[in-house]
Amino acid sequence: MEREEDPEEGNAAASAGRRPHGPGAPDTPDAPDGGSGPDGGGKRGQARAEDGAGGEAATGPPQPPEADVFDSDVLPAPPHAARSLLASLLRPRRRRVAVAALLLLLQQAAVQAGPLLVAFAIDHAVPALRRGESGPLVAVGVAYLGCALASGRLQFAFIVAAARVNQRVLMELRGRIYRHAQALDVDFHDRYTSGRLISRSTTDVEALRELLDEGLQELMAVVLSVIYILGMLLWLDIGLGTAAVASFVPLALLVRDFQRRSVRVYRNKSTAMASVIVKFAETVNGIRPVQSFRRERANDESFARLNGVHRQANGDALLEMARYVVLSRFTANAALAAMVLWGAHRVASGELALGVLAASALYLRRLYDPIDRLGMFLNSWQSAAASLEKIAGLLAQRPAVPEPAAPRGLPARRSGGQGREVVFDRVAFGYRTGGEVLPAFDLTLPAGQTVAVVGATGAGKSTLAKLLARFYDPTRGHVLLDGVDLRDLDAAELRRSVVMVTQEAFLFSGTVAENIAIGRPDATRSEIEKAAKALGAHDFVVSLPDGYDTDVRKRGGRISAGQRQLVAFARALLADPAVLILDEATSSLDVPGERAVQQAMLTVLRGRTAVVVAHRLSTVLVADRVLVMEEGRIVEDGPPAELIAGNGRFAGLHEAWRESLVQGVP
Numbered sequence: 001m002e003r004e005e006d007p008e009e010g011n012a013a014a015s016a017g018r019r020p021h022g023p024g025a026p027d028t029p030d031a032p033d034g035g036s037g038p039d040g041g042g043k044r045g046q047a048r049a050e051d052g053a054g055g056e057a058a059t060g061p062p063q064p065p066e067a068d069v070f071d072s073d074v075l076p077a078p079p080h081a082a083r084s085l086l087a088s089l090l091r092p093r094r095r096r097v098a099v100a101a102l103l104l105l106l107q108q109a110a111v112q113a114g115p116l117l118v119a120f121a122i123d124h125a126v127p128a129l130r131r132g133e134s135g136p137l138v139a140v141g142v143a144y145l146g147c148a149l150a151s152g153r154l155q156f157a158f159i160v161a162a163a164r165v166n167q168r169v170l171m172e173l174r175g176r177i178y179r180h181a182q183a184l185d186v187d188f189h190d191r192y193t194s195g196r197l198i199s200r201s202t203t204d205v206e207a208l209r210e211l212l213d214e215g216l217q218e219l220m221a222v223v224l225s226v227i228y229i230l231g232m233l234l235w236l237d238i239g240l241g242t243a244a245v246a247s248f249v250p251l252a253l254l255v256r257d258f259q260r261r262s263v264r265v266y267r268n269k270s271t272a273m274a275s276v277i278v279k280f281a282e283t284v285n286g287i288r289p290v291q292s293f294r295r296e297r298a299n300d301e302s303f304a305r306l307n308g309v310h311r312q313a314n315g316d317a318l319l320e321m322a323r324y325v326v327l328s329r330f331t332a333n334a335a336l337a338a339m340v341l342w343g344a345h346r347v348a349s350g351e352l353a354l355g356v357l358a359a360s361a362l363y364l365r366r367l368y369d370p371i372d373r374l375g376m377f378l379n380s381w382q383s384a385a386a387s388l389e390k391i392a393g394l395l396a397q398r399p400a401v402p403e404p405a406a407p408r409g410l411p412a413r414r415s416g417g418q419g420r421e422v423v424f425d426r427v428a429f430g431y432r433t434g435g436e437v438l439p440a441f442d443l444t445l446p447a448g449q450t451v452a453v454v455g456a457t458g459a460g461k462s463t464l465a466k467l468l469a470r471f472y473d474p475t476r477g478h479v480l481l482d483g484v485d486l487r488d489l490d491a492a493e494l495r496r497s498v499v500m501v502t503q504e505a506f507l508f509s510g511t512v513a514e515n516i517a518i519g520r521p522d523a524t525r526s527e528i529e530k531a532a533k534a535l536g537a538h539d540f541v542v543s544l545p546d547g548y549d550t551d552v553r554k555r556g557g558r559i560s561a562g563q564r565q566l567v568a569f570a571r572a573l574l575a576d577p578a579v580l581i582l583d584e585a586t587s588s589l590d591v592p593g594e595r596a597v598q599q600a601m602l603t604v605l606r607g608r609t610a611v612v613v614a615h616r617l618s619t620v621l622v623a624d625r626v627l628v629m630e631e632g633r634i635v636e637d638g639p640p641a642e643l644i645a646g647n648g649r650f651a652g653l654h655e656a657w658r659e660s661l662v663q664g665v666p
């Protein structure tokens with residue numbers, strides 16, 4: 001997790017870096033239904049064995065806690081990833097960048113002609129006027145006006161050209177972050193948190209915008225004007241010109257010092273901003289537990305602390321800037337005063353023309369003026385460099401469940417369409433941040449079978465289900481779908497064939513109909529309604545203000561948890577996967593209000609291979625087979641009636657369930 005401090009970072013101009021970073025991960029289809037839910041996020045109670053971002057899952061006994069790379073805001077990335085990222089964004093637009101640079105070059109030429117014209121006016125045009133020739137002065141006036149007009153037009157053209165490049169670059173970067181976030185695995189999201197992702201695609205992209213919109217323009221203007229002016233000064237008078245060049249030595253030292261100090265300051269500033277956003281996002285995402293546990297005051301306090309850290313970091317950055325501005329101005333003014341004094345001395349002794357001194361003084365002012373602006377540029381560069389580093393770190397993350405290099409399809413579904421066979425072949429699994437959760441096991445689920453998985457909390461039921469949905473890859477062994485390893489299976493085919501419906505039944509913004517159609521976007525309205533009717537959801541949907549066109553995020557579109565489940569089932573029914581995984585809501589009582597959901601569940605399970613992480617007795621009883629899990633192992637396996645008749649764990653569990661039902665239902 002150690003990041004290399006790169007004091008040279010600030011020297012890199014826009015074109016720095018040669019290697020394409022190429023982080024644009026391929027688009028992956030949407031995760032299965034509800035797959036992005038927060039399940040598992042809070043289950044990381046174990047010691048963390050950090051093995052780097054792309055490492056293998058840790059196995060064996062839990063490792064002692066170590067610093068987690070994900071605790072830092074800057075994720076590990078290849079060296080100079082930030083520069084390479086910027087270069088990869090600008091390279092495809094290099095022609096436009098060149099046009100913008102040319103426009104700026106011409107604009108600067110027009111701007112810097114001013115003092116030269118003044119020198120010409122003093123030393124030639126005014127004496128000519130004294131001789132009665134007004135032509136040279138008129139020519140100077142016309143040239144001055146022409147330069148002013150040309151500079152205005154050129155600046156306008158430059159701003160337009162630069163804005164086109166910048167907007168494209170930012171759009172591309174936001175797109176890359178979004179696509180990459182979607183492609184990264186569930187484990188990554190659990191650990192990185194949504195607040196940080198939001199921070200990357202908002203404040204960090206904004207920092208780059210500032211650099212591109214203002215900073216780079218400043219830099220180019222400063223560099224060009226310094227080159228022009230030094231050239232002019234040397235041409236006007238070699239002595240003054242050389243003195244001006246020499247005065248750049250202390251200024252360059254100042255710039256370097258500022259740059260070194262500000263790397264740290266700006267990194268702190270951007271990390272502090274991200275922490276504020278992370279805290280905000282966490283609170284808003286968890287507003288229900290926050291309010292029900294009265295966490296407001298404690299949250300206020302920790303937010304105030306983070307806000308304070310951010311204020312302090314901002315203050316540090318401003319102080320660095322102020323220090324630089326004051327020192328650079330003092331150096332520049334001292335150099336200017338010394339040179340004007342020396343020049344005046346030479347004018348008095350007749351060594352230097354007055355016009356040349358006047359023009360040199362004007363040029364010297366212009367030479368030192370942009371030094372402040374250079375500070376501004378360094379400011380935005382440091383800010384953007386810190387942000388780019390973070391974005392590059394994010395984009396350098398590779399999905400832990402990569403898409404296959406040579407994807408395979410599934411064999412044709414056997415007649416009758418009764419799902420597909422699932423085989424866990426010597427599968428063992430441990431999360432990256434813990435020990436082995438599922439020791440090696442074999443399991444075959446014949447096509448069309450409904451399997452209920454039961455067991456105590458933390459037994460590994462959801463983990464088994466997530467391996468089947470390929471949210472994770474097994475540490476050892478293979479999960480096969482009709483003989484094809486999920487690792488080799490074409491991603492689109494996998495998402496079509498295996499669908500997981502999780503407890504929280506997430507609804508996306510949009511209408512009810514759109515939410516149902518997520519599993520099959522080309523479904524017609526009548527197919528959507530048919531699915532809803534089959535599940536008994538039709539009646540409540542038509543009673544909504546706009547029926548199927550009701551926006552679920554708007555007033556009146558708010559629907560209950562049970563209704564959300566029905567929508568999620570309708571989505572799964574319409575998607576018609578060969579394998580359905582259902583993580584049942586964690587309620588062990590079959591209260592009458594849940595019967596509708598229960599009934600809908602049976603409809604959706606029919607005609608496919610189904611794995612239900614079951615918490616209701618009624619679900620278990622309709623299953624063809626029950627797996628009882630304990631500490632990651634399958635300890636009982638058989639038809640429910642057979643297990644109940646025995647005297648194993650399931651028989652005991654069944655008894656306890658029955659008793660709770662007797663007590664629970666009035």
Ligand SMILES: Nc1ncnc2c1ncn2[C@@H]1O[C@H](COP(=O)(O)OP(=O)(O)OP(=O)(O)O)[C@@H](O)[C@H]1O
Pocket residue numbers: 040041043044045046187190431432433434437455456457458459460461462463464
């Ligand atoms: N994302 C994760 N990272 C690390 N460990 C995890 C993660 N998710 C789960 N675990 C651990 O894996 C073990 C099995 O968890 P799992 O969620 O599979 O249990 P479960 O049987 O589904 O429990 P429940 O019925 O409470 O949902 C637990 O010890 C848990 O702490």
